[in-house]
Amino acid sequence: xxxxxxxxxxxxxIDIRVDANPDLTFDDLHAVGxxxxxxxxxxxxxxxxxxxxxxxxxxxxxxxxxxxxxxxFRNEEKTQVLQARLDGFTFSRLAPxxxxxxxxxxxxRLWDIYRNLTHPRRVNRVAVxxxxxxxxxxxxxxPEDYFNIFPxxxxxxxxxxxxxxxxxxxxxxxxxxxxxxxxLNLATAPQPSTKVGIILDLDLFVENPQIAxxxxxxxxxxxxxxxxxxxxxxxxxxxxKTREIIS
Amino acid sequence: MPMLLEEPxxxxxxxxxxxxxxIGTAGDLLRGxxxxxxxxxxxxxxxxxxxxxxxxxxxxxxxxxELRDGWxSYGAPAPQPSTIENVGKVLALLEPxxxxxxxxxxxxxxxxxxxxxxxxxxxxxxxxxxxxVVLAMYDRQSEPEVIELTESDADKTRGLExxxxxxxx
Numbered sequence: 001x002x003x004x005x006x007x008x009x010x011x012x013x014i015d016i017r018v019d020a021n022p023d024l025t026f027d028d029l030h031a032v033g034x035x036x037x038x039x040x041x042x043x044x045x046x047x048x049x050x051x052x053x054x055x056x057x058x059x060x061x062x063x064x065x066x067x068x069x070x071x072x073f074r075n076e077e078k079t080q081v082l083q084a085r086l087d088g089f090t091f092s093r094l095a096p097x098x099x100x101x102x103x104x105x106x107x108x109r110l111w112d113i114y115r116n117l118t119h120p121r122r123v124n125r126v127a128v129x130x131x132x133x134x135x136x137x138x139x140x141x142x143p144e145d146y147f148n149i150f151p152x153x154x155x156x157x158x159x160x161x162x163x164x165x166x167x168x169x170x171x172x173x174x175x176x177x178x179x180x181x182x183x184l185n186l187a188t189a190p191q192p193s194t195k196v197g198i199i200l201d202l203d204l205f206v207e208n209p210q211i212a213x214x215x216x217x218x219x220x221x222x223x224x225x226x227x228x229x230x231x232x233x234x235x236x237x238x239x240x241k242t243r244e245i246i247s
Numbered sequence: 248m249p250m251l252l253e254e255p256x257x258x259x260x261x262x263x264x265x266x267x268x269x270i271g272t273a274g275d276l277l278r279g280x281x282x283x284x285x286x287x288x289x290x291x292x293x294x295x296x297x298x299x300x301x302x303x304x305x306x307x308x309x310x311x312x313e314l315r316d317g318w319x320s321y322g323a324p325a326p327q328p329s330t331i332e333n334v335g336k337v338l339a340l341l342e343p344x345x346x347x348x349x350x351x352x353x354x355x356x357x358x359x360x361x362x363x364x365x366x367x368x369x370x371x372x373x374x375x376x377x378x379x380v381v382l383a384m385y386d387r388q389s390e391p392e393v394i395e396l397t398e399s400d401a402d403k404t405r406g407l408e409x410x411x412x413x414x415x416x
Contacts, residue, residue: 011294042415044365046347078342081293090291094343131294170284185288190302201288201295 001231004246008132008200009097014107014223015127015205017088018120024086026068028118032084033073035113040073040082082110088125089114100227108220122213127205128226130234134242135195146242147198150186175229180206182233200237202230297343304338307351311359324357327376334359334374337403345407348414363414370410374398382406384413 033043048069073082083090091107136146140163143150151169153162168187175182182204189197204226211218289295311334314325334351338361341349350362358375370384380398385391394409396402 011292013291015291044344044415072344074344078344083291092291092293094293129292131292170288183287190298190305201292203292 001235002243002247003099004243006246007097008134008246009130010095010133011092011129011131012097012100012103013090013092013127013129014103015088015090015125015129016111016123017125018118019122019124020086021119021121024118026086029071029084029086031117032082032114033071035117036073036082036110040075040080042074042076042078044072046070046072046083080106084114088120104220104223104227107223108216112216123209123211123219125205125207126209126219126222126226127203128223128230129201129203129205130230132200132202132234133189134198134200134238134245135189136198136242136245137195139194139196141196144239146239147186147200147237148239149184149237173233175204175206178204178206178225178229179208179210180204180226182229184233184237186237200234202233202237204230204233293343297346300346300349301338301341304346304349304351308335308338311351311353314353318353319355321355323353323355324376326353326357326359329378330358330374330376333380333398333403334361336400337361337372337407340403340407344415345411363410365414368414370414372396372403372406372410380406382409384410 033040037043045068047066070083070085073084074080079094079096081090081092081094083092089111091103091110093103093106097103134146149171151164151167153164155162166188169185171184171186173182173184182202185199185201185203187199187201189199206222206226209219209222211222289299308331311326311331312328316325317323318325345363348363348365350364352360352362352371354360354373354375356375357377358373360371360373362371363369367386367388368384369386370382373381373383375381378398380396380402382394382396383391392413394406396406
């Protein structure tokens with residue numbers, strides 16, 4: 001894939017889900033913080049809200065409970081974020097994006113820390129995800145000028161009946177050779193501007209990857225394959241007119 | 248030819264209950280599907296979480312525009328359009344991680360407060376209808392630190408920096 005000078009990537013992430021070591025507790029994740037602290041000094045706990053409904057003899061009581069779900073570590077520039085959870089690990093690079101090599105190498109460095117501290121039983125899901133935000137000139141654009149994948153409105157309708165605004169398209173595309181699914185989300189970006197904003201989100205995941213436990217080299221080679229496939233879809237989804245905008 | 252039209256500031260993923268008119272089983276099915284898609288899209292992506300959170304705050308701003316004098320039943324003045332506009336400018340300056348800790352609260356004295364909380368630390372940036380801007384930072388143990396600011400963009404940025412340094416330190 002060519003390198004785009006104005007790459008529209010707003011977030012690129014590598015996600016690894018695991019079968020956790022049953023002895024691991026949320027408090028144990030704080031150990032990760034001690035190792036990543038020099039480069040990720042900002043730490044916070046992300047909670048999940050849970051509604052609990054209790055049925056008593058005379059009344060039903062509903063309460064909301066907060067449960068710690070992830071420890072989130074950020075770098076000073078707030079461009080790199082590590083989410084450490086009991087069920088896995090996500091490393092995100094926010095804009096400005098560098099390149100896949102930086103993303104992968106930093107994710108691997110952090111994964112090694114996470115893995116050595118939490119001793120997961122096995123990896124049960126891996127994903128590479130790229131979220132792009134594209135701004136197309138004009139208040140009104142012809143989608144097929146910029147995209148090869150977009151919601152089609154029948155040409156049997158009169159022109160004035162075919163204009164559309166806000167949309168969200170979610171396609172789950174099977175990747176038979178990888179035994180995974182590429183989720184392609186295409187949506188309007190809610191941004192005040194004189195341009196049409198479009199989000200192109202490519203999320204490629206594989207459940208139960210056929211990689212032996214602790215075969216780290218194979219695991220990270222597999223991420224290269226996921227990235228190549230993601231690129232294939234990105235290139236196929238856009239037209240030369242879009243390439244001009246991001247070059 | 249179908250044309251994609253420029254979108255106003257709006258939300259993408261949060262559902263719109265006011266448009267949720269289907270009451271039969273097909274409606275239940277679609278709502279379930281919508282929830283599933285929403286959950287699967289947001290997942291671990293910071294980008295989408297921020298979009299959803301900013302969408303909620305923008306919806307609050309829209310509601311504030313509809314408030315009338317006496318909205319709290321005790322004679323509270325409605326926020327002025329210029330006050331709401333200032334709050335909108337603050338929203339545009341928020342970073343993804345600010346959004347998890349941000350709420351918008353109308354003031355009984357007339358105005359809107361952008362409220363932040365993290366653990367025991369609290370801060371708010373209050374835009375009053377009078378044009379005064381007040382920043383207050385406090386926790387359970389200490390007296391609030393109050394700083395008077397102006398409506399200028401520079402002070403909005405400065406106020407947010409002070410809040411970030413206090414609330415997230």
